[in-house]
Amino acid sequence: MYKNLPRMHSIVLATLLLAVSSDSLAQTHIIHAGRLIEPVTGRVLERQTILVKDGLIVSVAPTRPNDAPNASTVTDLSLYTVMPGFIDAHTHLTIDEKSQDPLSELQHTAAQRAYSAIPNARAVLMAGFTTVRDLGSYRALVDVALRDAINQGDVVGPRMLVAGAYITMTGGSGSVSGFAPDVTLPWDLRFGTANSPTEVRERVRALVSQRVDVIKVFATGAVLTHNSNPLAREATPEELVAAVDEARNFGLKVAAHAHNAEGIKNAVRAGVASIEHGSLLDDEGRALMKEHGTYLVPTLEVHDCIGSNYPDEFIQKSRALRVAQAENFHKAVLAGVKIAFGTDIGVCPFGQNPLEFAHMVKNGMTPMQAIQSATVNGADLLGLSARVGSLEPGKAADIIAVRTDPLKDIHALEHVSFVMKQGVVYRHD
Numbered sequence: 042m043y044k045n046l047p048r049m050h051s052i053v054l055a056t057l058l059l060a061v062s063s064d065s066l067a068q069t070h071i072i073h074a075g076r077l078i079e080p081v082t083g084r085v086l087e088r089q090t091i092l093v094k095d096g097l098i099v100s101v102a103p104t105r106p107n108d109a110p111n112a113s114t115v116t117d118l119s120l121y122t123v124m125p126g127f128i129d130a131h132t133h134l135t136i137d138e139k140s141q142d143p144l145s146e147l148q149h150t151a152a153q154r155a156y157s158a159i160p161n162a163r164a165v166l167m168a169g170f171t172t173v174r175d176l177g178s179y180r181a182l183v184d185v186a187l188r189d190a191i192n193q194g195d196v197v198g199p200r201m202l203v204a205g206a207y208i209t210m211t212g213g214s215g216s217v218s219g220f221a222p223d224v225t226l227p228w229d230l231r232f233g234t235a236n237s238p239t240e241v242r243e244r245v246r247a248l249v250s251q252r253v254d255v256i257k258v259f260a261t262g263a264v265l266t267h268n269s270n271p272l273a274r275e276a277t278p279e280e281l282v283a284a285v286d287e288a289r290n291f292g293l294k295v296a297a298h299a300h301n302a303e304g305i306k307n308a309v310r311a312g313v314a315s316i317e318h319g320s321l322l323d324d325e326g327r328a329l330m331k332e333h334g335t336y337l338v339p340t341l342e343v344h345d346c347i348g349s350n351y352p353d354e355f356i357q358k359s360r361a362l363r364v365a366q367a368e369n370f371h372k373a374v375l376a377g378v379k380i381a382f383g384t385d386i387g388v389c390p391f392g393q394n395p396l397e398f399a400h401m402v403k404n405g406m407t408p409m410q411a412i413q414s415a416t417v418n419g420a421d422l423l424g425l426s427a428r429v430g431s432l433e434p435g436k437a438a439d440i441i442a443v444r445t446d447p448l449k450d451i452h453a454l455e456h457v458s459f460v461m462k463q464g465v466v467y468r469h470d
Contacts, residue, residue, distance in 0.1 A: 074123035093438040096464030126171030126439030128419030131383030162198025164392035169457035171439040181206035181232035202254035206233035214259035219267030238283035245287040261304035271300035281311035320366035338383035341400035346389035374405035382415035
């Protein structure tokens with residue numbers, strides 16, 4: 042009965058070794074790129090081969106004829122322009138693009154918001170954005186749940202850094218406002234409310250306890266909030282300092298929504314990592330941002346999408362800022378202010394993120410600068426330079442491709458044909 046045990050043992054061992062070998066092979070991917078954009082140096086490399094294993098880039102080297110390393114998958118992108126997956130540093134994946142009045146939040150539960158965000162996340166990934174910084178949800182912590190579902194593989198979407206909730210004053214920017222005074226909001230629609238430096242610190246601590254990745258504060262009024270004036274200061278200088286200091290204590294950065302010049306400068310002096318929108322950025326503000334190394338995340342495209350589905354109040358505020366924002370963005374480019382790509386997506390339909398590139402080029406950037414803003418610059422702002430933002434050995438295999446040359450026509454980035462995130466192919470037209 043036992044005389045064949047040695048032979049059976051050999052068969053089992055051989056089978057196990059074959060399984061291990063096959064599993065290893067299954068995680069190896071070769072990509073042949075016709076053109077490869079290297080955003081760190083701003084160079085374009087011809088005919089490059091990228092070796093991917095276990096979700097990481099192993100090597101990037103010139104393609105050699107008849108050289109075919111063992112790999113389970115070989116993807117021929119020799120007619121395409123290949124580059125790192127894009128980073129959108131200002132998204133809102135959990136808001137409803139169909140009804141942009143914040144009062145509509147009272148018609149939906151947090152569960153509805155979470156489920157409705159699933160196609161939003163997928164659309165953004167399919168547009169070539171493998172990483173996003175999601176800067177707040179009306180329903181607190183829905184973005185945390187979405188991030189975790191993506192990380193667990195339950196939902197298809199980009200890598201997410203999330204804010205959890207907006208830190209804002211009572212009735213301020215990013216809040217659900219404009220309702221009758223006898224209405225009491227549920228806890229998750231007022232989770233981030235803070236009206237003093239002490240309360241700001243307490244809110245930062247509460248968000249940290251819920252595992253957020255970034256803190257979002259409002260330094261000025263907003264376009265898309267009832268009874269809020271973008272030209273007015275909201276958070277005080279002391280509150281902004283408290284937010285930055287408390288966030289830094291936990292290793293987090295602060296993003297500051299700011300439209301008017303005073304609010305921008307207050308936030309920069311406080312030490313925020315980025316100014317969101319920066320519509321009325323003036324010369325002094327640009328100089329301060331350069332001095333402090335503060336990033337501008339401009340969100341230029343958003344004005345195209347503030348239309349008939351918005352309250353008239355919001356439309357008028359958008360029109361008042363649009364031209365000035367474009368002009369001040371152009372001045373920031375000329376001044377050498379650090380700029381990271383951001384869309385405020387959710388205002389515009391999810392998946393339209395690449396339209397922002399054309400606005401950036403129209404208003405002063407070169408196509409390469411625009412691509413760098415969504416790769417190496419975005420990675421730097423998010424603190425992820427060791428993991429994403431360029432195609433280098435040891436970094437995540439976040440790789441996208443377009444058919445034509447975006448350095449000749451920036452609109453090429455609006456038609457992504459190939460998307461790989463962490464070594465997994467999600468799109469291959």
